[in-house]
Amino acid sequence: MLHASPDRIAHDLQVLAGDIGIRLAGTDGERAAADHVAEVGRRLGAPVWIEEFPVRSRVVSEEQLEVRIGDAWHAFACSLFSSTPGTGGEWRSGAIATITPTDYQRDDFSHLRGKAVIHLGCHIESRAAYQRLIAAQPAFLLMVDTRYAGDTPRADGMFPSYTADIGAVPTLNVAHQDAWHWVAQGATEARCRVVGGMEPATSQNVVIDLPGTDLAHEILYASAHHDTQADSPGADDNGSGVVGVLEIARLLAPLPRRRTIRLISFGAEEQLSVGSAAYVRAHRDEIATRGRCMYNLDSFGSHLGWLQLYINAHPDFEASFRPYLHAADLRYQTITAVVPYADHFPFIATGIPGVFHYRVNCDGGRFFHHRPDDDLTRVSPAVIARDVGAIATWLDAMSTADALPFTPSIPEAQRDEVAACWEDLFGGWP
Incomplete structure (x- = not known):
């Protein structure tokens, strides 16, 4: 069994989440993280390259939300969704309306026109549903993350392909408990003001290549993402994955291998795997003909929790790495559902098996998900080292x-669902 170093992992975490901090797609922080990944790879003597791609970067200097309860206006915290516009610094207001997942059964959304819409659920996983919502012309949306009944707004985003094709209105994430309070107290009106929004920018994928010898035409991929959500230093999401990939590179670079191992740190994952989607679109033929699997690391450093592996593959793929995880005393839940919210998904859209390695600490995922307190206190270098040692050995x-x-390859039974999800959420192949 290869042994990862908690000390090296702690150092990389300090650089990413401590020294650099917030790493929004298309910003200097994201680029600094990419440069750190590239420099580690170069010091190992490995071939390293950076592939840039266009994004729209969230650049917000002010965001305000006020809700009218009785005769008074009250201020509440909020976070502008990525891929949605600001208000140009002007106040936008509307009477409050509420929509839940079951309300999409309605035939008519005209009652939402001009309203400040409290939307239960921060993901709209249907292009047709989103189109109906935007066509109703609400004044703005107040998205409530129903996974966490907390008092802190969580950063998130609308799918870029949706907003590019259909349009968007200002969309703010709000705390679950705040929305509850508004409805319970009979709030009648809301208004918001956002200075800034989305601006054209450039993100990047960083590749550390560990070439094989006689079977070099076969590629084993492993990955993470180096960007974060708004206002979050992202120690776990996904500093844990990036430091894991760097440690895998250190462990494997000196060793002989027949197949190529390609380690990739993706940018702009938090906008719905924009970086990994850009990579597979640029290298689709190579992945389809030479790619053998993708092992993606994302948010697995929590002190307290349990491991979940999202696996889209034939059973023999899981059987190949299970003994290595068990040897490190790692047990896990296996989830075979098609889940598009991690960088393994664009790879399975090309047809190769993929796994998303994830550690949760509550039924909603992680209690500090997409928050400013996803800092160095939330992650354990020892937990990360244990997992990384097993993955590197495999x-x-x-x-x-x-x-x-x-x-x-992926099972035929999953291919139609993967293709439909790729087409709807990501816009399909060019």
Whole structure:
């Protein structure tokens, strides 16, 4: 078993979440993180390259929300969704209306016109549903993350392909408990003001390549993402993944291998895997013909919690790495649902097996998800090191095997669902 270093991991975490901090897509912070990843790879003597791609970066200097309860206006915290516009610094107001997931059964949304709409649920996983909502012309949306009944707004975003094709109105994430209070107290009106919004920018994917020898045409991918959500230093999401990829590079770079191991740190994941989608669109033929699997690391450093593996593959793929995780005393929940919210998904859209390695600490995921307190106190270098050692040992074994012990494709039963999700949420292939 290869052994990862908690000390090296702690150092990388300090650089990413402490020294650099917030790493929004398209900003100097994100680029600084990418440069750190590239420099570690270069120091190992590995081939390293950076692939840039266009994004729209969230640049907000002021955001205000006030709600009228009785005769008085009250201020509340909020966070502008990425991929949605600000208000040009002007106040926008409307009477309050509420919409829940079951309200999409309605035939008519005209009652939402000009309203400040409290929307239960921060993800709208249907292009047709989103189009109906925007066509109703609400004044703005107040999105409530129903996974967490907390008192802190969580940062999030609307899917870029939705807003590019359909349009958007100012959309603010609000705390679950605040929305509850408004409705319970009979709030009648809301108004918001946002200075800034989305601006054209450039993000980047960083590749650290560990070339193989006689089977170099076969590629094993492993990845993480180096960007964060608004106002979050992202120690766990996804500093944990990035430092994991860097430690895998350190462990495997000196070792001989037959197959190529390609480690990638993606940008702009928090806007719905924009970086990994850009990568697979640019390298679709290579992935389809040479790619054998993707192992993605995202948010797995929580002190207290349990491991979940989202796996889209034939059963023999999980069987290939299960003994290595068990040898490190790692047990996990296996989830085979098609989940588009991590960087493994664009790879399974090309047809190769993928896994998303994730550690949760509550039924809603992580209680500090997309918040300013996702800081260095939330992550354990020892937990990260344990997981990374097992994954690196498996990758080493797969890179040297005479033949891979798994089927390098996804089950036929999942292909239609993957294709439909790729088309609806990501806009499909060019």
